[in-house]
Amino acid sequence: MREITYLEAIREAMQQMMRINPDVYLIGEDVAEYGGAFGVSVGMLEEFGKERIRNTPISEDAVIGVATGSAVTGMRPIAEIMFSDFITIAMDEIANQAAKIRYMFGGKAKVPLVIRTAGGGGTGAAAQHSQSLEALIAHIPGLKVVMPSCPYDAKGLLIAAINDDNPVIFIEHKLLYKNKRYIQHVPEEIYEIPLGKGDIKRDGKDVTIVATSFMVKKCLEVSEQLKTDYAIDCEVIDPRTIRPLDIDLILESVKKTSRLICVEEACGFGGFMGEVAAQVAEYGFDYLDAPIIRITGRNCPVPYSLVLENEMIPNHERIKKGILDLLRKN
């Protein structure tokens, strides 16, 4: 069975969808000859040509506005925003236009738009190229937000996103793109993973860990250590799409483990895991034997120095300590 990287899975999803649907095209800065800043679309220009692998000037606002306008009129654009930090430049187009067109027009329009963007830190790129802004966009009704943590999910979720008639923000993680450690078997055929369906990445009975994107990988690694060193059995849940949110899957798990730890890379204040914690408190309070714990990015911009960046973004030690504290094993 072939195993491919996260980046290759994303590229394959785009290629296969572009082959079967002429309305699908890729638009963004440096997506053509360069293949995108991270190389996701390398080779696609040769197959699909410059009309459908459309390089743009550096105008993120207009890129998203143009993609939105073409989506409303029948195309299915995939717009690449190089770094997720730059979605703020296109925030009018995302928050005021794409997200709201359908509702404002009384349900008489659809916006089949995918915005692919690279999020997260750990690359030493500092405050303007490392953010995790998912909460900012997930807050806005009308948008769907997807954060795949592995190649299999990335392909199936991106295909579902392209087929979806709503604007979908698809946040990829830079540390997953080419990492051979996380290669995985990915079917060659086209398949969809429904948006709004989470996945249990590791079965366990002692504590439920909800994590997104690259944090899923860290939590899985910590879970193995805790199994070996402390015989603690963690259940790791990856919601995969943070809006719509598969809260039922999380509640089911909490019902079993009675403990919840939420792990996210973003700054904690106002973050997405606050929503998860709130919903579990609202709908699953009786299942809980302990307070809900959040392990999040520290409440500061992402710093440059490796030492500081490691402090800002949840690392293995911090996650491990959080779990041990919750289970009173320290």
Add this chain to the structure above:
Amino acid sequence: MKNFLIIDGHKIKDSYWELEKSLMIEMLQKMYEIRFFEGETEQFIIKGQIHGTCHLYVGEEATAVGAIYASEKKDYITSTHRGHGHCIAKGGDLKLMMAELLGKATGYCKGKGGSMHIADVTSGNLGANGIVGGSIDIATGAALTCKMKEKDKIVLCFFGDGAANRGNFHGSLNMASIWNLPIIYICENNQYGMSTPIKEAFNIKRISDRKCAYNIEGLTIDGNNLVEVYNTIKHFSEYCRSGKGPVLVECLTYRWKGHSKSDAQVYRSKEEVKEWMEKDPIIRYETFLIENGVLSKQEAIEVKEKAIKAIEEAVSFAEDSPFPDPSTVEEDVYA
């Protein structure tokens, strides 16, 4: 009649006289419909029956009507927060429009959009927009669809002088130029961005001079002269449709009413308003039709009465319509 006109230095075919007489008269009626629709809307505002705000198009009717009648039914338009005129000119249903303003379930957007979000995508009206300049890049995207897929269509993108200073104006015109998109950017220069006069917002005499920055065609015309608007847009819609790329047309006009319902208009003089009201685009066009023997004075009165009747019917429909069921509030968020 002359075959060609010189409009702002451009040799433009005088297509107006190729029109069917009925269409010449229909344009007058559309202008009256806009005028009276806005009149009724203002009354609703005064009576407190409009829940939100409205931005009235009174005084600018020739721009929307002349431009949209010069395009084809299949073409796309995008509109602005001052959008009633574009919607009516595009053939929008007055009843559904008025019902929307009153927040009724029968409105264009089921009461979810209101004045600033009326759209009718199936007829090519991609909507009013509450964000100044918010539709410039959406229109450009529609033009990309025209280029990639719906190759016989073009886009008319309406926006005001204020929107010409938004960042996406630059991003969009630049992209339209490099990709040679079939779109006419129609800047309705009504002299004020809310209260700010153009001289405080621009250090250029003509907004159409910005064409140079994008190496595209552009010109400034009298937006209160329906025939000039029609001929110019007709000329450039053929230009766009034949693949020659985007155009920037500045239409000089004036809004008679305040920016919105809460505007005390302290920033302009009564004399200035009066001066522009003397350039009333409707009286000018009606006089033109009568002087050219297209219409008799009596027929002009009938056109006006027809428009009044259409608005009265729209008002009755809107008033008699039910409000939306509160339980529908979370419907239509997602497809």
